[in-house]
Amino acid sequence: xxxxxxxxxxxxxxxxxxxxxxxxxxxxxxxxxxxxxxxxxxxxxxxxxxxxxxxxxxxxxxxxxxxxxxxxxxxxxxxxxxxxxxxxxxxxxxxxxxxxxxxxxxxxxxxxxxxxxxxxxxxxxxxxxxxxxxxxxxxxxxxxxxxxxxxxxxxxxxxxxxxxxxxxxxxxxxxxxxxxxxxxxxxxxxxxxxxxxxxxxxxxxxxxxxxxxxxxxxxxxxxxxxxxxxxxxxxxxxxxxxxxxxxxxxxxxxxxxxxxxxxxxxxxxxxxxxxxxxxxxxxxxxxxxxxxxxxxxxxxxxxxxxxxxxxxxxxxxxxxxxxxxxxxxxxxxxxxxxxxxxxxxxxxxxxxxxxxxxxxxxxxxxxxxxxxxxxxxxxxxxxxxxxxxxxxxxxxxxxxxxxxxxxxxxxxxxx
Amino acid sequence: xxxxxxxxxxxxxxxxxxxxxxxxxxxxxxxxxxxxxxxxxxxxxxxxxxxxxxxxxxxxxxxxxxxxxxxxxxxxxxxxxxxxxxxxxxxxxxxxxxxxxxxxxxxxxxxxxxxxxxxxxxxxxxxxxxxxxxxxxxxxxxxxxxxxxxxxxxxxxxxxxxxxxxxxxxxxxxxxxxxxxxxxxxxxxxxxxxxxxxxxxxxxxxxxxxxxxxxxxxxxxxxxxxxxxxxxxxxxxxxxxxxxxxxxxxxxxxxxxxxxxxxxxxxxxxxxxxxxxxxxxxxxxxxxxxxxxxxxxxxxx
Numbered sequence: 001x002x003x004x005x006x007x008x009x010x011x012x013x014x015x016x017x018x019x020x021x022x023x024x025x026x027x028x029x030x031x032x033x034x035x036x037x038x039x040x041x042x043x044x045x046x047x048x049x050x051x052x053x054x055x056x057x058x059x060x061x062x063x064x065x066x067x068x069x070x071x072x073x074x075x076x077x078x079x080x081x082x083x084x085x086x087x088x089x090x091x092x093x094x095x096x097x098x099x100x101x102x103x104x105x106x107x108x109x110x111x112x113x114x115x116x117x118x119x120x121x122x123x124x125x126x127x128x129x130x131x132x133x134x135x136x137x138x139x140x141x142x143x144x145x146x147x148x149x150x151x152x153x154x155x156x157x158x159x160x161x162x163x164x165x166x167x168x169x170x171x172x173x174x175x176x177x178x179x180x181x182x183x184x185x186x187x188x189x190x191x192x193x194x195x196x197x198x199x200x201x202x203x204x205x206x207x208x209x210x211x212x213x214x215x216x217x218x219x220x221x222x223x224x225x226x227x228x229x230x231x232x233x234x235x236x237x238x239x240x241x242x243x244x245x246x247x248x249x250x251x252x253x254x255x256x257x258x259x260x261x262x263x264x265x266x267x268x269x270x271x272x273x274x275x276x277x278x279x280x281x282x283x284x285x286x287x288x289x290x291x292x293x294x295x296x297x298x299x300x301x302x303x304x305x306x307x308x309x310x311x312x313x314x315x316x317x318x319x320x321x322x323x324x325x326x327x328x329x330x331x332x333x334x335x336x337x338x339x340x341x342x343x344x345x346x347x348x349x350x351x352x353x354x355x356x357x358x359x360x361x362x363x364x365x366x367x368x369x370x371x372x373x374x375x376x377x378x379x380x381x382x383x384x385x386x387x388x389x390x391x392x393x394x395x396x397x398x399x400x401x402x403x404x405x406x407x408x409x410x411x412x413x414x415x
Numbered sequence: 416x417x418x419x420x421x422x423x424x425x426x427x428x429x430x431x432x433x434x435x436x437x438x439x440x441x442x443x444x445x446x447x448x449x450x451x452x453x454x455x456x457x458x459x460x461x462x463x464x465x466x467x468x469x470x471x472x473x474x475x476x477x478x479x480x481x482x483x484x485x486x487x488x489x490x491x492x493x494x495x496x497x498x499x500x501x502x503x504x505x506x507x508x509x510x511x512x513x514x515x516x517x518x519x520x521x522x523x524x525x526x527x528x529x530x531x532x533x534x535x536x537x538x539x540x541x542x543x544x545x546x547x548x549x550x551x552x553x554x555x556x557x558x559x560x561x562x563x564x565x566x567x568x569x570x571x572x573x574x575x576x577x578x579x580x581x582x583x584x585x586x587x588x589x590x591x592x593x594x595x596x597x598x599x600x601x602x603x604x605x606x607x608x609x610x611x612x613x614x615x616x617x618x619x620x621x622x623x624x625x626x627x628x629x630x631x632x633x634x635x636x637x638x639x640x641x642x643x644x645x646x647x648x649x650x651x652x653x654x655x656x657x658x659x660x661x662x663x664x665x666x667x668x669x670x671x672x673x674x675x676x677x678x679x680x681x682x683x684x685x686x687x688x689x690x691x692x693x694x695x696x697x698x699x700x701x702x703x704x705x706x707x708x709x710x711x712x713x714x715x716x
Contacts, residue, residue, distance in 0.1 A: 003422040031688070070559045070574065075552045075604045082422045084602060096579055103581040224435040229468035237467065243432040243583075272431075273466030282420065284431035284464070297439050322579050337584050340439060397582045406588040408578045 001077075004210060007086040007101045007134070009125035010111030015142050019111065019180035020074060020085055023202065026187035029076035071101040080206045090121060095356065095371035096322040098125070099411055102132040103397070106210045109138045109201075114147045114177070118160040120357045127356050130168040131318060131373070131413065133393050135213045137165070138174045138204055145179040149192040167359075174204050214281045218387070219247030219255070219303030220395045222339035223295055227286060239270065239286040240295055245339065245394035246387075247303055249287065250278040254304040257295055258385040259311055263304060264289040281394075298341040300385045309385045309395060314348075315378045316415045318389075319400070321368040323409035326402065328368040328376070334409070338384050338398040345400075348377040378412070389413035423611055430457075430599040431464040432583065433562060434546070437597050438464075438471045440587040441544040444597075445502075446472040447533075450486030451662040452619055453548030453600065455493070456608055459617055460599060461546075462497065472546060474499050477532045479506045479525040479664045481643045486662050489620040504536045524666040530713055534570040537594055544587065546597045552604045556708035562601050568592040572711045605660075609685050613678045625658045625676045636669040660685075 010016035024030050030038075074085040088094070088101035102108065108129040112122050129137055139161050147153045154177045165173050176185055177196055184190030187202045199207070227239040249255075253266045268288040269279050279285045287301065295301075302308060321328050328347060336345040352361040353374040361375075368374050389396030390413075400410030437444045446461060448454045461470040476490060494501045506525050509532040510517060518524060537545065551558045561577050563585040578586055587595050600608065612619065630637040631644060632651040638644055640652055644666055657670035658681070675681040 001422055002420075003425050070577070072558050073551045073602070074558070075602070082607075100579045100581050104583075224432070225439045225465075227465055227468050234467055239467075241435050241464070243428060243435075270466070272427075272463030280420075282425065282428055284428040284435070286466070335588070337586065339584075340436075394582065397584065399579075399581055399584045399586060401586055401588055406586070406590065408581070408586045411579070411581050 001080070001082060002210065003082045003084065004107060004205060004208065005084045005086060005105050006107040006109060006205065007088055007098070007105040007129075008109045008111070009088060009098060009102075009129070010090050010109075010121075010142075014090070014111040014113050015180045016087070016090065016111050019109070019140065019142065019178070019186065019201075020087060022180045022183055022186045023085070024074065024076050026183055027076060027078050027202065071097050078202070078206060083205065090125065092121075092124065092357075093371065095124075095128070095373075096320060096411075098128050099132065099320045099322075102128055102134055103411065105132075105134050106213065107136040107138060107205070107208055108134045109140055112139060112141050112157060112161070114141050114143045114153055114157065117157045118164060122161070123164065123359070124356045126164055126168055126170070127354075127359060130170055133390050133413075135210075136172045136174075136208050137170050138176065138201065140180075140201060141175065141177045142180050144177045144184060144190075144193065145182055149177075149179075149184075149190070151193070151195040154193075154196070172208070174199065176201055176204070215246040215392060216248050216280055217246075218306045218309075218392070219249050219253070219301070220245040220309065220387070220392070221249065221285075221287065221301040222341070223297055223299045223301065224340050225297060226295065237288070238292065239288050240301065241284075241286050242301075242340070243284045244279060244281050246281045246392050247306065248278055248280045249285070249301075249303060255287075255289070255301045256304045256308070257293065258300045258302060258309070259383045260294070260299070262293045264291050264293055266290075298339075300339065300341075302385070309387045311383050311385045313380045313383050315345075315380065315384065315386070315398075315412070317376055317378060317398070317412040318354075318415065319368070319374055319376045319413075320411045321370060321372045321374070321409065322411060323402065323407065324370040325405075326409070328372075328400075328410065329366065333403065335401040335403055336378065336380055336384070336398050336412070337401060338386065338414075339395065341382070341384065342401075343380045343382040343384070344403075345378045345380040348379050351375040351377065375415075376412075384414075386414045388415055423607065423614060426600070426603055426607060427460065427463070427611070429583075429602065430460045433585070433597060433599040434461050434464040436563075436585050436587070437544050437546060440585070441595070443540065443542050444472050444544040444546065445475045445537075445540070445542040446470070446546040447548070448474040448476050448490065448501075449548075449663065450476070450482065450490045450620060451548070452608060452612060452623060453550065455489075455617060455619060456600060456603075456611060457546060457548050458493065458497070458499075459615055469498055472499075473540070473542075474501045475536060475540075475542070475545070476501065476503045477506065477529045477536065478503055479529055479666075481525060481641075481665045483620070483622055483639070483659075483662060483665060485620045485622045489618075502536065502540065504532050504539075506532045508532075509535060524664060526664045526667050527710060529664075530570070530710070537570065542594060543589060544595045544597055546599060548600060549598045550603050550605070550608070551601050556711055560598065560601070560711070562598050563587055564596040564598065565589065566594050566596055570594070571713065572596075574708070574712070606682070606685050609678075609682045613682050616678075620662065622659045622662060624681065625656050625673045627654060628657050628670065629654050630657065630670060637672070638669055639665045641665055 072087040086101040088098040225241040270286040398412040629640040658673045
């Protein structure tokens with residue numbers, strides 16, 4: 001059984017929390033005491049109708065305001081798969097939260113209200129999903145009950161969305177008519193929409209192939225830590241600990257260390273102290289090499305016989321600015337964290353800002369404010385070994401850290 | 416071969432990655448060890464992360480004085496076996512030194528007072544990172560917490576000013592005096608922990624398995640019959656076959672009736688359980704809807 005991480009984008013009004021509540025409820029993942037708590041809370045709030053949305057509200061301030069502010073995680077499983085549901089708020093003032101949630105998602109569910117069709121918010125959520133390189137997108141056309149389960153309405157919205165998806169180069173797209181409130185096409189097939197022959201939401205979530213998304217060729221391995229037991233019997237042991245970002249590493253493979261470009265051969269690969277012949281993207285391993293070369297945290301090992309990453313101090317990036325206290329300006333200096341490397345960087349230029357609703361590129365931008373997305377050129381103090389983000393999400397991503405407050409202020413996707 | 420990389424392997428790989436980030440980013444990391452199954456799982460993950468070397472974390476146990484003796488014995492044996500460094504600090508000492516008021520009355524618990532001892536211990540040893548076994552499926556406030564959770568110099572968690580946490584890039588940069596709580600098994604569920612314990616064949620304290628025990632039956636819950644809990648006229652003393660689903664302070668951890676005496680039986684029982692772990696066994700979370708949120712803001716785990 002494997003694991004799927006998906007993000008749900010939409011606002012309270014779209015029925016996002018209700019949809020997640022419905023998924024949990026219909027897959028029997030709500031436990032008795034949780035249900036009791038929801039019933040209790042529902043009684044004190046509305047007219048007594050059980051509000052499945054209450055399942056996902058976490059913090060007191062969120063319950064008070066009836067909205068999701070932060071990213072919330074929910075866990076559930078079916079006999080076929082385990083799921084981590086990432087619930088991020090949909091309003092424009094919470095763009096950074098959606099970007100955060102999207103960064104780790106394999107799939108995005110984008111909610112569209114059947115009465116409204118594709119609106120500004122749909123465009124925004126779709127852009128973020130595409131920009132963050134989420135490989136699979138599911139559009140849930142919700143509240144079909146309120147448009148009389150009309151096939152014409154569904155087809156109209158689907159056509160609108162398809163043209164949007166083409167523009168954004170969304171690769172794998174499913175569009176499903178649902179009613180989260182009544183459970184149509186969420187887990188069970190709808191009796192109200194016999195004209196719909198596609199899969200239900202859960203079927204898509206259970207069957208989408210995430211293994212195919214892994215890059216198993218171009219070996220990238222950032223060294224996190226050097227293991228040196230320094231005991232009598234393991235006196236010469238030197239293991240490089242890290243998690244493979246992409247590709248496959250095998251015993252006997254030729255590797256190159258970046259940025260130093262020294263080469264060596266893999267002598268041994270261990271997982272949890274046990275030797276294995278090969279290991280691939282996602283696995284946490286320890287590598288020993290045939291000869292002693294100088295390697296420390298922040299260095300990258302790559303498989304020498306496959307495509308190499310770009311090694312450069314000049315980075316063209318898409319940045320989502322996440323700080324509400326300071327702005328990003330040309331000349332600003334930050335710490336850039338990429339893989340296990342940290343280096344100082346400065347902002348060379350802001351080429352343009354992207355209006356995330358209209359997709360317009362706005363030039364002549366002086367600074368970035370919270371939630372702005374822009375194309376920014378950075379210059380780093382030390383060279384970075386990266387791949388373009390949309391080809392390699394783990395090796396094309398970086399964060400900016402403010403050097404005085406230590407807060408994470410920017411998300412960078414290197415182009 | 417990628418087909419053999421199942422969800423437990425994925426969760427393990429993620430947790431090991433997080434542990435190694437702690438070792439790589441911090442000077443004085445600690446692992447908060449309670450003798451419960453979650454922290455026992457953390458120790459196993461740490462061993463795997465740094466094999467064949469010893470784990471590079473000091474184990475820290477905040478002892479309320481109301482711990483299960485079985486858990487304490489287990490702790491000492493484990494430390495001996497893996498050659499780890501252990502620091503134990505006692506809530507009792509903090510109460511005396513600081514002149515703290517012990518909670519009284521029914522359901523009185525020192526659980527909340529642990530925070531003072533923990534913060535003092537962090538200060539005493541200048542720990543800059545504390546690894547804990549909290550999971551997001553446990554409780555609503557925990558579902559919102561970062562994996563690297565920043566705490567200010569007073570140990571406080573501010574849910575509204577959490578650092579954005581993107582991809583697997585963990586930002587552990589802090590100023591002196593601040594610290595980071597790190598939760599490597601954030602994305603695990605209770606069932607995942609049990610399934611992992613079973614797969615790895617990890618030894619647990621005996622109280623996790625069904626046994627006969629004299630209990631105090633209070634408001635439908637079974638508490639351990641021990642001198643630290645005073646029964647009142649509404650309580651009944653009963654002997655039941657029970658196991659513990661969580662192992663915390665005896666005053667706020669209830670037992671569940673069970674015949675599950677082996678790992679297989681426990682996993683089977685959890686799989687079909689219709690009540691959440693904290694809902695069934697934690698008395699401290701029942702008091703208000705935001706009990707955990709408030710404790711965390713004050714510096715709790």
